[in-house]
Amino acid sequence: xxxxxxxxxxxEMVDFVADYLEGxxxxxxxxxxxxxxxxxxxxxxxxxEPDTFEDILNDVEKIIMPGAASPACTELExxxxxxxxxxxxxxxxxxxxxxxxxxxxxxxxxxxxxxxALLAARTKVVRRLQAASPGLTQGAIMxxxxxxxxxxxxxxxxxxxxxxxxKLKAIPSDGKFAMRAxxxxxxxxxxxxxxxxxxxxxxxxxxxxxxSFDNLLEVGPICNKEDMWLHIDAAYAGSSxxxxxxxxxxxxxxxxxxxxxxxxKWLLVNFDCSAMWVKKRTDLxxxxxxxPVYLKHSHMDSGLITxxxxxxxxxxxxxxxxxxxxxxxxxxxxxxxxxxxxxxRLAHEFERLVRQDPRFExxxxxxxxxxxFRLKGSNKLNEDLLERINSAKKIHLVPCHLRDKFVLRFAIxxxxxxxxxxxxxxxxxxxxTTDLLRAERD
Amino acid sequence: xxxxxxxxxxxEMVDFVADYLEGxxxxxxxxxxxxxxxxxxxxxxxxxEPDTFEDILNDVEKIIMPGAASPACTELExxxxxxxxxxxxxxxxxxxxxxxxxxxxxxxxxxxxxxxALLAARTKVVRRLQAASPGLTQGAIMxxxxxxxxxxxxxxxxxxxxxxxxKLKAIPSDGKFAMRAxxxxxxxxxxxxxxxxxxxxxxxxxxxxxxSFDNLLEVGPICNKEDMWLHIDAAYAGSSxxxxxxxxxxxxxxxxxxxxxxxxKWLLVNFDCSAMWVKKRTDLxxxxxxxPVYLKHSHMDSGLITxxxxxxxxxxxxxxxxxxxxxxxxxxxxxxxxxxxxxxRLAHEFERLVRQDPRFExxxxxxxxxxxFRLKGSNKLNEDLLERINSAKKIHLVPCHLRDKFVLRFAIxxxxxxxxxxxxxxxxxxxxTTDLLRAERD
Numbered sequence: 001x002x003x004x005x006x007x008x009x010x011x012e013m014v015d016f017v018a019d020y021l022e023g024x025x026x027x028x029x030x031x032x033x034x035x036x037x038x039x040x041x042x043x044x045x046x047x048x049e050p051d052t053f054e055d056i057l058n059d060v061e062k063i064i065m066p067g068a069a070s071p072a073c074t075e076l077e078x079x080x081x082x083x084x085x086x087x088x089x090x091x092x093x094x095x096x097x098x099x100x101x102x103x104x105x106x107x108x109x110x111x112x113x114x115x116x117a118l119l120a121a122r123t124k125v126v127r128r129l130q131a132a133s134p135g136l137t138q139g140a141i142m143x144x145x146x147x148x149x150x151x152x153x154x155x156x157x158x159x160x161x162x163x164x165x166x167k168l169k170a171i172p173s174d175g176k177f178a179m180r181a182x183x184x185x186x187x188x189x190x191x192x193x194x195x196x197x198x199x200x201x202x203x204x205x206x207x208x209x210x211x212s213f214d215n216l217l218e219v220g221p222i223c224n225k226e227d228m229w230l231h232i233d234a235a236y237a238g239s240s241x242x243x244x245x246x247x248x249x250x251x252x253x254x255x256x257x258x259x260x261x262x263x264x265k266w267l268l269v270n271f272d273c274s275a276m277w278v279k280k281r282t283d284l285x286x287x288x289x290x291x292p293v294y295l296k297h298s299h300m301d302s303g304l305i306t307x308x309x310x311x312x313x314x315x316x317x318x319x320x321x322x323x324x325x326x327x328x329x330x331x332x333x334x335x336x337x338x339x340x341x342x343x344x345r346l347a348h349e350f351e352r353l354v355r356q357d358p359r360f361e362x363x364x365x366x367x368x369x370x371x372x373f374r375l376k377g378s379n380k381l382n383e384d385l386l387e388r389i390n391s392a393k394k395i396h397l398v399p400c401h402l403r404d405k406f407v408l409r410f411a412i413x414x415x416x417x418x419x420x421x422x423x424x425x426x427x428x429x430x431x432x433t434t435d436l437l438r439a440e441r442d
Numbered sequence: 443x444x445x446x447x448x449x450x451x452x453x454e455m456v457d458f459v460a461d462y463l464e465g466x467x468x469x470x471x472x473x474x475x476x477x478x479x480x481x482x483x484x485x486x487x488x489x490x491e492p493d494t495f496e497d498i499l500n501d502v503e504k505i506i507m508p509g510a511a512s513p514a515c516t517e518l519e520x521x522x523x524x525x526x527x528x529x530x531x532x533x534x535x536x537x538x539x540x541x542x543x544x545x546x547x548x549x550x551x552x553x554x555x556x557x558x559a560l561l562a563a564r565t566k567v568v569r570r571l572q573a574a575s576p577g578l579t580q581g582a583i584m585x586x587x588x589x590x591x592x593x594x595x596x597x598x599x600x601x602x603x604x605x606x607x608x609k610l611k612a613i614p615s616d617g618k619f620a621m622r623a624x625x626x627x628x629x630x631x632x633x634x635x636x637x638x639x640x641x642x643x644x645x646x647x648x649x650x651x652x653x654s655f656d657n658l659l660e661v662g663p664i665c666n667k668e669d670m671w672l673h674i675d676a677a678y679a680g681s682s683x684x685x686x687x688x689x690x691x692x693x694x695x696x697x698x699x700x701x702x703x704x705x706x707k708w709l710l711v712n713f714d715c716s717a718m719w720v721k722k723r724t725d726l727x728x729x730x731x732x733x734p735v736y737l738k739h740s741h742m743d744s745g746l747i748t749x750x751x752x753x754x755x756x757x758x759x760x761x762x763x764x765x766x767x768x769x770x771x772x773x774x775x776x777x778x779x780x781x782x783x784x785x786x787r788l789a790h791e792f793e794r795l796v797r798q799d800p801r802f803e804x805x806x807x808x809x810x811x812x813x814x815f816r817l818k819g820s821n822k823l824n825e826d827l828l829e830r831i832n833s834a835k836k837i838h839l840v841p842c843h844l845r846d847k848f849v850l851r852f853a854i855x856x857x858x859x860x861x862x863x864x865x866x867x868x869x870x871x872x873x874x875t876t877d878l879l880r881a882e883r884d
Contacts, residue, residue, distance in 0.1 A: 003463060003464050006463075007457060007460045010456030011456050014448070014452030017452070018445050018452070030835045030838050108756050109755075111757050139584055139585025139607075140581070159730050164605075264758075287605075288604055288605070313605075313755060316551050316706075393471055393472045416466075
């Protein structure tokens with residue numbers, strides 16, 4: 001949507017809201033619809049080509065308004081998460097469908113998704129061990145629980161461990177910054193020999209530092225064999241899996257219990273919108289309530305009737321699935337794929353420019369929209385370069401450490417980025433580098 | 443703002459956004475401002491009388507835009523939380539000021555605020571006990587930790603206990619559904635005698651069921667004496683404390699370590715916006731990180747420089763303080779007080795109507811905007827009445843149980859509610875009651 005159309009549509013929306021408020025006394029306070037009313041009213045998957053804005057707005061009046069905030073808010077979310085899951089070609093087990101045991105939920109952030117997964121896994125293992133040895137207290141079990149992630153995992157994983165009151169161990173990643181079977185297995189055996197109870201693994205697809213990918217096809221089977229919950233954090237990279245050429249990066253998701261990525265990062269949905277799927281919704285729900293009254297209720301919880309307050313930390317919820325519905329329809333799957341591909345292409349263009357300059361080196365494989373690079377030379381030199389780049393305030397780079405190297409990160413992330421921006425950025429960096437090296441010599 | 447002005451201002455805002463996006467390449471990617479730039483630019487407290495919309499929008503361009511999303515997002519939040527704290531006449535210790543040890547943060551929900559407080563309290567007590575007995579493991583301590591709330595507390599308190607992996611005990615409330623010293627003290631002594639470690643108390647001001655108030659002036663000193671963290675959950679009632687005539691309900695807040703209420707519930711700020719204050723920010727921050735590098739950073743954390751990601755569960759943040767800034771200025775403190783008072787007046791009007799009808803009884807003291815009432819007679823009769831009311835879909839009531847009684851709740855909560863709505867609702871309920879009683883007789 002260009003600026004002119006945004007002005008027109010935005011003003012129509014203002015009138016839509018005002019009209020609604022002016023006429024609100026004529027509306028019923030409670031909807032007439034029955035549970036499951038919404039799914040038959042909309043397609044089973046996202047459109048390939050864009051829909052018109054008129055069509056979408058008409059559907060709001062026709063499909064959402066009769067279902068008011070509730071149950072429309074819940075039902076649209078379930079269906080949108082199915083749409084998105086299908087776009088990623090997630091295994092069927094993660095979808096809600098009509099009566100599925102799995103399903104998706106919108107969380108506020110990947111941090112919350114990881115925490116929810118860890119809490120669900122914790123409850124599950126405590127319950128399992130207590131069933132086997134009724135004398136065991138929760139405290140005695142928790143003291144021995146241990147979770148794992150790669151040493152490249154996001155800090156929110158460590159935080160989830162602190163909140164959940166369990167140990168979290170970092171598995172040394174390999175030369176490509178990936179968690180591999182051998183390293184995990186080694187720590188696992190040692191921990192088991194010491195009487196610890198491994199219960200939870202977070203695999204990262206697209207790490208924050210350098211967009212590396214843990215080896216799911218190796219790690220997944222170990223998790224299944226050892227009865228550990230496998231959670232996949234693909235916060236950034238997940239959006240790319242809607243493109244067939246990147247989908248292989250998600251191979252092994254079939255071994256996971258839960259999967260999460262942030263459409264607010266790279267799928268044009270405004271912040272916040274973090275998409276999480278689980279294979280067994282009862283595991284997630286069970287993390288918070290164990291009493292019989294509750295279980296009776298959760299028994300009803302299926303693709304048809306979902307009570308999302310048990311799927312998340314807060315009680316209240318915003319109507320975030322509307323954002324997904326609008327974006328998926330206004331772009332169509334093809335439009336979203338084109339957006340991802342453009343970013344990846346531009347990242348490779350930047351990579352090409354860096355590689356042509358013998359002063360620089362590329363520090364990690366460029367797979368998606370992130371390029372890790374540095375000046376050949378000391379960390380100090382690269383810190384100085386970053387200082388010059390960020391002080392100029394024309395572009396902004398966030399650095400990282402890869403092993404003992406200080407590394408610059410060029411991330412393609414603006415909705416409106418074009419080739420000229422990338423080219424200009426490189427010339428700018430190149431010039432600042434020349435200035436820096438000259439100053440160093442003088 | 444009436445509907446006509448909303449249409450005009452809303453469309454101006456659409457143009458504001460479009461202009462911003464069209465001109466974005468001319469803006470710097472990183473702001474020039476220094477930490478603490480914002481506070482001197484805006485008044486130290488909220489205006490008593492409304493500001494004009496023009497003034498507010500001009501300030502956005504003048505004060506927010508130069509600070510971009512960061513640090514403006516953080517700094518406006520700190521100052522808005524100070525404004526709101528002053529509106530409530532919170533003790534100085536809860537405010538950030540220039541160099542304060544306390545301060546406020548916007549959470550997404552009261553559930554998250556309670557959980558954050560519980561986690562902070564848990565970390566604090568674990569650290570204290572480990573300092574005294576270095577051999578003690580976290581697991582051994584956690585197994586003995588026990589938290590308390592009234593039996594009227596919200597279910598999110600129980601949930602926080604489950605997530606935090608600690609026991610939570612419900613203290614029997616008194617005849618007015620309030621937690622009192624004697625009941626708390628009794629459970630406390632018994633638990634200590636059994637070797638448990640009391641560490642956390644949630645006092646509720648304005649319970650969900652009947653808007654009762656725990657006795658802070660009794661409970662607070664016990665918490666301080668026993669070194670238990672006192673968290674106050676005033677999710678609904680908190681907004682009313684901006685009125686001098688209701689401020690006494692908050693007396694005793696000086697004993698608390700943390701305090702929370704939801705401006706999104708009753709202070710005209712759109713969902714979500716849950717306001718939480720702590721006396722010692724280091725307690726909250728310390729809940730997540732214990733290593734030296736981190737502590738070095740947190741040392742800088744004061745009223746001047748705040749890193750809110752350590753104050754909350756998610757990592758990312760929305761710019762929610764803008765909502766507060768707009769609302770506080772567009773209504774002025776007097777406008778917000780008038781809004782609260784109108785709702786309370788209407789609740790008392792409904793109470794008066796109920797009391798005039800000998801078929802009904804009032805079930806709990808009406809203090810703010812909630813009226814708990816029921817037909818004299820069986821629970822079954824009241825369940826039937828509720829069924830008739832909600833099936834008619836003219837108004838919607840959510841019931842509760844008070845002890846063994848099924849009770850109807852009439853809540854004043856719409857922004858546009860008028861006396862006529864309340865009168866009409868009562869006539870409607872009265873008529874449905876007549877129909878019901880006639881049907882029962884036949």
